[in-house]
Amino acid sequence: MTLTTSRRRFLQGAAASTVLLVGMRANGVMAAASETTDINPFVRIDATGRVTAIVKHFEMGQGPSTGLTTLIAEELGVTMDQIDYDFAPSNPQVYNNLLFGTFQGTGGSTAMANSFVQYRNAGAAAREMLIAAAASDWGVDESTLDIVAGQITGGGKSAPIADFVASAVSQDVPAEPRLRTPDEWRLIGKEGAVKRKDTAVKIDGSGTFAMDFHFDNQLVVMIAHAPRMGAVVKSFDDTDAKGMTGFEMAKTLPDNSGVAVFADTTWNAMQARDAIVVEWDNTNAEMRSSDTIRDELIAGVEMGEATYQTRGDQIDTANAISGAAKVIDKTFYFPLLAHAPMEPLTCTIEPIADGGVVLHDGAQFPTFGHMTLTQVLGLPMEKVQVKTVLAGGSFGRRANPTADYNLECAMAFALTDRSRPVKLVWSRDDDIRGGYYRPAFAHRVRVGLDEAGQIIGWDHRISGQSIMKGTAMEPMIVHDGVDHSSIEGVADTVYNVPGMSVGLTDHAKATSVLWWRSVGHTHTAFVMESMIDMIASETDTDPLELRLSMLPGKTPAQTRMAGVLNKLAELSNWKAGAPDGQSRGLAVHHSFGSFVAEAVDVSGGGDDAVKIEKVYCAVDCGIAVNPDVIRAQMEGGIGFGIGHVMRDQITLTDGEVDQTNFPDYEPLRISDIGAIEVAIVASADAPTGVGEPGTPPSGPALANAIARAGGPRVTMLPMIDEVEFA
Incomplete structure (x- = not known):
């Protein structure tokens, strides 16, 4: 039997797992590679042609998971049904907010203002690399080709972008890709053209919020907070909590700001916390009305x-x-x-096999949480990962520059033997009475x-x-x-x-x-x-x-x-x-x-x-x-x-x-x-x-x-x- 195949089909078959990543290297230069490299992408296209926008701004209901994917989809030439989104990892060298300097974070209504050109450039670069690969394979001029609804077309030919993902990886990355002009826009600014990307998962319950995490053998910790600013723990008595269902232990936080109460579930932790008696030192506490x-x-x-x-x-x-x-x-x-978001503050620290940890959080300012964990746990930056998930509101509360709730979770985790995940949970009463x-x-x-x-x-x-x-x-x-x-x-x-x-x-x-x-x-x-x-x-x-x-x-x-x-x-x-x-x-x-x-x-x-x-x-x-x-x-x-x-x-x-x-x-x-x-x-x-x-x-x-x-x-x-x- 004689088997014939085109160069395109050969490359697709030989690199079926190849992924085209377009983004930035640590030196700030736009680059592209496969997933085997350390590139930090804004655009990810897998071998099937499925596109993912890597969103560096977290989603608390304000819409960047839709807005940033729209920019990628517009410039790349795919429909909104052909693109997904994922939240970027914590890496302020690449995913920093350009209006904040060296911080990676969402705030000040800057998500679109800071990302409009950056994400369009990434989408346009991916488009030009795919077109270059197709033009080379077809022997036609690149200027005759475009991508429309995920299909590369022109010169009498048409093929899905999936056919050229493998060969596009080796193409030169355009330093200044051509951005589509407003008269070419199909999505940006068009009434009814875009449905929110985060709506369906919120309706059907498949979306993951920080409150949703529950690992095997997990500890839940709730903090008995000082009732006044400046008060510290003098002593506490956990006699009544001992023997309660699920209660594990209670310990004073290292900075004496509160008492960490550990249990197997949120309810049991809440009940145990209510059972302990804390004596507060009000020497330096705020006493004004x-x-x-x-x-x-x-x-x-x-x-x-x-x-x-x-x-x-x-x-x-x-x-x-x-x-x-x-x-x-x-x-x-x-x-x-008070900010009073619908989802009270919560995050989880998960230990992983290499001695590092993963912070699971609706992270509005990943940089602050990342740095806080490294300092409290004595870990290098590369041993701490931040996994950002959906947040049920914030209004600024999750962007605390002191990373207060991340700090509490890190201190509580440090009080354990670090072998079990620790989930910090605030009640709404905690947030309204003891928040910022x-x-x-x-x-x-x-x-x-x-x-x-x-x-x-x-x-x-x-x-x-x-x-x-x-x-x-x-x-x-x-x-x-x-x-x-x-x-x-x-x-x-x-x-x-x-x-x-x-x-x-x-x-x-x-x-x-x-x-x-x-x-x-x-x-x-x-x-x-x-x-x-x-x-x-x-x-x-x-x-x-x-x-x-x-x-x-x-x-x-x-x-x-x-x-x-x-x-x-x-x-x-x-x-x-x-x-x-x-x-x-x-x-x-x-x-x-x-x-x-x-x-x-x-x-x-x-x-x-x-x-x-x-x-x-x-x-x-x-x-x-x-x-x-x-x-x-x-x-x-x-x-x-x-x-x-x-x-x-x-x-x-x-x-x-x-x-x-x-x-x-x-x-x-x-x-x-x-x-x-x-x-x-x-x-x-x-x-x-x-x-x-x-x-x-x-x-x-x-x-x-x-x-x-x-x-x-x-x-x-x-x-x-x-x-x-x-």
């Missing part, structure tokens, strides 16, 4: 000299205001807020207006607890003593504000604090947009027209902010006003590179309970890669922001947190908002953030609507203290 903290913060924004003058000249502004025809003077207060919080802040603003109602001076004082100082992020964010996250959205406002002066005074932290969805913009947008609305009311000016007058288009940011206001006016039929029996509030803000304008329609007000009937939203986030994801993020950000300003706060009594769970820290309910409508402004600018920018304008838009409905001008949050909601 919320009323004291609020008074101290408000005192910090009185008209004395601020610690840091971050914009303008305080004396010049004061002189301008002293000659004003009218002065609007308001003080604002923002309480501590959006810091409390106070603002005082004095705005001077002349006889014509024009702003002639804006004195803005801020007092709060710095998030960044004392963390690994300090060199990036803190300059000349100023934590930029405390003043963002005010000192760098897009508005043209004459005579503006901004001062910041740091305040001693009463708890551990951490960034929270939209960070400083959570309070700065509320103050800026409330003040603008008060000026509009005082001068009898249309709130939208006043804002547009303060955006003269002298910068691209002003032009884009005016653009979302005009889009919102069109979407909401602004000139016609709110429906009969309703009132409308407006707010607009720039954060994380994006511009978002929102209008809230409410019924009630005055003596009647307030009902949120509808929220309108216009967003300019640059190129809209996945419109459906963008709308979902705007809706989620709006709900998150409104729910918290309505009724949430963390309070302290003698240093201990009062709230425990959702009954007294109540999240937004679906019945709280009647409807949300989102419009996306068409843009050719590079993509910017969508995970957080929907949150900042939502609170002030609601506050402005309530004031226009005859309700109080809310400046002290939460609103529930002054407003009844239906």
